[in-house]
Amino acid sequence: MEIFHIDEDIRKSDTLPSSFYREREWFERSISEIWEKCWIFIGNNTDQAPVGTLTPMVLLPDVLNEPVVLSTDSDGEVYCLSNVCTHRGKLVVSSSCSGQRILRCGYHGRCFRLNGTFKSMPEFDQTENFPTERDHLKQLPLATFFPLYFTSINPLASFATFIQPMLDRVSFLPLHTLTFNPDASKDFDVRAHWALYVDNYLEGFHIPFVHPALNQAIEFEKYEYHLFEWGNLQIGVAADDEPYFNTPKGHVDEGKKIYAYYFWIFPNLMFNFYPWGLSLNVVEPKGHKMTVVKFRSYYFEGTSFDREKNQLDVTELEDEEVVESVQMGMQGRYYNRGRYSVNMEINVHHFHRIISNLLNKQKD
Numbered sequence: 001m002e003i004f005h006i007d008e009d010i011r012k013s014d015t016l017p018s019s020f021y022r023e024r025e026w027f028e029r030s031i032s033e034i035w036e037k038c039w040i041f042i043g044n045n046t047d048q049a050p051v052g053t054l055t056p057m058v059l060l061p062d063v064l065n066e067p068v069v070l071s072t073d074s075d076g077e078v079y080c081l082s083n084v085c086t087h088r089g090k091l092v093v094s095s096s097c098s099g100q101r102i103l104r105c106g107y108h109g110r111c112f113r114l115n116g117t118f119k120s121m122p123e124f125d126q127t128e129n130f131p132t133e134r135d136h137l138k139q140l141p142l143a144t145f146f147p148l149y150f151t152s153i154n155p156l157a158s159f160a161t162f163i164q165p166m167l168d169r170v171s172f173l174p175l176h177t178l179t180f181n182p183d184a185s186k187d188f189d190v191r192a193h194w195a196l197y198v199d200n201y202l203e204g205f206h207i208p209f210v211h212p213a214l215n216q217a218i219e220f221e222k223y224e225y226h227l228f229e230w231g232n233l234q235i236g237v238a239a240d241d242e243p244y245f246n247t248p249k250g251h252v253d254e255g256k257k258i259y260a261y262y263f264w265i266f267p268n269l270m271f272n273f274y275p276w277g278l279s280l281n282v283v284e285p286k287g288h289k290m291t292v293v294k295f296r297s298y299y300f301e302g303t304s305f306d307r308e309k310n311q312l313d314v315t316e317l318e319d320e321e322v323v324e325s326v327q328m329g330m331q332g333r334y335y336n337r338g339r340y341s342v343n344m345e346i347n348v349h350h351f352h353r354i355i356s357n358l359l360n361k362q363k364d
């Protein structure tokens, strides 16, 4: 594998090499260096309310393939547990259920409490030094952002470190009223490497060329880019007659007519805040040439929005077309690396810097 360097100075740097997007080896390396270390969206608290609810799922199928289960105990506390029985490895919970008092493995009857600790096991009285710590179901960290749940296998930094800069900027919004709307949520298949989708998201440079309707809604000259440690932000300023946020007095964006805040959290979470609420986009790889982008909508209390009118789908399809075209371009023999626009691509450069720092680490 070719080692690549992304210069700290955007003016001097090349973009990521096409081999990064094309070669399976880089994708496989990213499983341990990126996907095991990031925060993964795993659903909403509305799916998990009552005591004794068990919700099995697999973290990033086709990439991490980690079976976990969300479990709510009698105090209403929610846990994210390994869903692999500590006896001989059967999945403990095979389908969602509620009203459970324990987790019972259906193979040989091992039981766990709702917080994952070992409770009982038939026919094990002669087994020595049993049970021990390793007979509990492993607890993964569970982080929340209002109604949203996240977990991680081995996080690079705390969830708070990842999201605090975002929270600082949007805390004036009625975030505690955000409510998931399944009808306004859907998944899109994109035939491209996940990072090409992220690259495209991280710049507004293409808006005048690719998104004619969106281009009418925002003031392209006033578009802003901001970086923080594990993410970055783009701000779209509303054109006349478009809806915008009322930022409070003393807010860093006071006086600006903000059409949308587009926050990206490394590596695959996009929090798009609009006056009506939050559109969360989760970019999930399905292999090195296939990606699913999950759009999840959350409304602020008292607001609703019309998907058609809001143009989110139109914009998405325009982005997909361009990203799939770039995927084709990555196969070309005459392209290797590009350069960055200093004004327009600082967020893309920031993303590439994080990737190169993580993937090249053990090679230095």
Ligand code: FES
Binding pocket: 085, 086, 087, 088, 089, 090, 105, 106, 107, 108, 109, 110
């Ligand atoms: S594998 Fe679960 S009890 Fe045997």
Ligand SMILES: [Fe+2]
Binding pocket: 200, 201, 206, 207, 210, 211, 315, 319
């Ligand atoms: Fe776009």
